[in-house]
Amino acid sequence: MPKEDRQSSFETDARGRLLEAGTALFAERGYAGTTVQGVVGRAGVTKPVLYYYFESKAGLFRAILDRAGRMQEDLLVHIMEMPGSTLDRFLILYRSIYEGMAEHPDLFRLIHNLLFGPPAGIPPYDVMVFHRRMFAAVQRIYNEGVARGEVVEAEPDEVAMLVLGLMDFCFHHDQALGGVPDPCRPERLLRLTFQGLAARPR
Amino acid sequence: MPKEDRQSSFETDARGRLLEAGTALFAERGYAGTTVQGVVGRAGVTKPVLYYYFESKAGLFRAILDRAGRMQEDLLVHIMEMPGSTLDRFLILYRSIYEGMAEHPDLFRLIHNLLFGPPAGIPPYDVMVFHRRMFAAVQRIYNEGVARGEVVEAEPDEVAMLVLGLMDFCFHHDQALGGVPDPCRPERLLRLTFQGLAARPR
DNA sequence: TGATTACTACTTACCGGTAGGTAGGTTTTT
DNA sequence: AAAAACCTACCTACCGGTAAGTAGTAATCA
Numbered sequence: 530m531p532k533e534d535r536q537s538s539f540e541t542d543a544r545g546r547l548l549e550a551g552t553a554l555f556a557e558r559g560y561a562g563t564t565v566q567g568v569v570g571r572a573g574v575t576k577p578v579l580y581y582y583f584e585s586k587a588g589l590f591r592a593i594l595d596r597a598g599r600m601q602e603d604l605l606v607h608i609m610e611m612p613g614s615t616l617d618r619f620l621i622l623y624r625s626i627y628e629g630m631a632e633h634p635d636l637f638r639l640i641h642n643l644l645f646g647p648p649a650g651i652p653p654y655d656v657m658v659f660h661r662r663m664f665a666a667v668q669r670i671y672n673e674g675v676a677r678g679e680v681v682e683a684e685p686d687e688v689a690m691l692v693l694g695l696m697d698f699c700f701h702h703d704q705a706l707g708g709v710p711d712p713c714r715p716e717r718l719l720r721l722t723f724q725g726l727a728a729r730p731r
Numbered sequence: 732m733p734k735e736d737r738q739s740s741f742e743t744d745a746r747g748r749l750l751e752a753g754t755a756l757f758a759e760r761g762y763a764g765t766t767v768q769g770v771v772g773r774a775g776v777t778k779p780v781l782y783y784y785f786e787s788k789a790g791l792f793r794a795i796l797d798r799a800g801r802m803q804e805d806l807l808v809h810i811m812e813m814p815g816s817t818l819d820r821f822l823i824l825y826r827s828i829y830e831g832m833a834e835h836p837d838l839f840r841l842i843h844n845l846l847f848g849p850p851a852g853i854p855p856y857d858v859m860v861f862h863r864r865m866f867a868a869v870q871r872i873y874n875e876g877v878a879r880g881e882v883v884e885a886e887p888d889e890v891a892m893l894v895l896g897l898m899d900f901c902f903h904h905d906q907a908l909g910g911v912p913d914p915c916r917p918e919r920l921l922r923l924t925f926q927g928l929a930a931r932p933r
Numbered sequence: 934t935g936a937t938t939a940c941t942a943c944t945t946a947c948c949g950g951t952a953g954g955t956a957g958g959t960t961t962t963t
Numbered sequence: 964a965a966a967a968a969c970c971t972a973c974c975t976a977c978c979g980g981t982a983a984g985t986a987g988t989a990a991t992c993a
Contacts, residue, residue, distance in 0.1 A: 543969080555849075561760070576955095581967095645848060647758065687920055699896070777944060
């Protein structure tokens with residue numbers, strides 16, 4: 530048995546490569562479209578190694594998402610501590626996300642595909658937590674902005690949809706058309722949107 | 732052989748039910764996650780009937796998307812003829828889309844999932860046409876608005892991302908959380924955004 | 934007009950291939 | 964030596980797809 534499921538200890542070579550290969554293939558082909566054969570082939574190990582570290586294909590999937598969830602939490606904690614105006618903080622959020630994307634592109638694509646792709650056919654997993662965490666963060670930033678009088682009072686829920694929808698769509702656009710993932714576009718769009726959100730001085 | 736592929740003639744019972752069942756299952760489980768067995772089971776026919784009307788699982792998939800493409804074209808032609816201010820026309824666009832969603836929910840979910848879901852694992856098909864058609868329509872509406880001085884000059888490309896990203900995100904939100912698909916939310920968000928887009932009178 | 938032919942729309946029964954998963958032995962590390 | 968890390972060889976279940984045959988009906992022909 531793998532050492533107490535190795536939740537936080539060092540990744541062995543094989544285990545880490547399986548996580549990486551699984552992330553890449555799940556992101557590229559979806560869960561159902563990914564074969565165990567393909568994952569172990571890409572990881573350069575044999576099949577039973579996967580079943581040794583993760584009890585099943587679904588287990589590998591869960592392990593990948595669990596790790597991603599921890600990463601997202603860390604990222605958001607870090608962002609929520611940043612000072613600045615509401616717009617500044619949203620821009621920091623965007624930039625951090627884009628940095629994360631640059632560092633772990635496959636992982637971000639995977640989450641994105643899970644959130645926006647077909648709902649069934651994957652092992653039971655609350656993928657919506659990723660969404661809810663982002664929503665909560667955006668709402669909190671906006672509410673603090675309202676308290677300081679920086680932005681107009683609006684349904685925080687709807688502002689969050691605007692801010693996140695914009696970013697997700699840019700992300701999707703970047704990776705659908707395999708061009709350059711311009712990190713400035715969401716910023717420009719956000720500024721554009723903010724001209725309607727920011728409290729206008731009389 | 733089925734009469735000249737029946738592109739436009741009457742749908743037999745079996746053929747129509749296969750299209751419907753395929754749409755529902757592809758939308759729910761994705762292409763790879765959908766089995767031919769499942770489709771024919773839902774359609775209430777036997778397996779070779781699928782291969783009789785469509786040459787393969789991929790053929791059924793293509794037939795569904797081809798039909799959807801024609802429907803989208805018709806819808807957009809109809810919308811582009813509508814008069815009104817830029818905001819009005821965008822609102823009409825939103826409402827038409829939401830009406831289409833109410834009428835063919837599975838079909839819209841399928842397209843949405845294909846556009847935003849994992850890229851590989853489906854038969855070769857230019858799913859991006861759905862995207863491009865919407866983009867072109869929004870850009871045209873906006874450009875006409877610019878010409879009439881109704882809206883500020885901005886990259887039409889970026890405005891389209893704003894307008895479509897907003898709607899897609901609302902759509903996604905509606906169907907991810909299985910609640911009521913409030914057709915007014917995208918309208919409210921659009922108005923919110925327009926306060927920054929509309930040319931402000933001096 | 935009745936018999937024959939021909940076609941559409943299906944059915945039952947079945948492939949070959951491959952999916953996820955495992956039994957059990959072997960090497961490597963501690 | 965004992966535990967951990969891995970391999971070869973294999974199993975069962977089910978996948979997409981097909982061969983071959985048939986009920987029902989429309990067209991053809993003597």
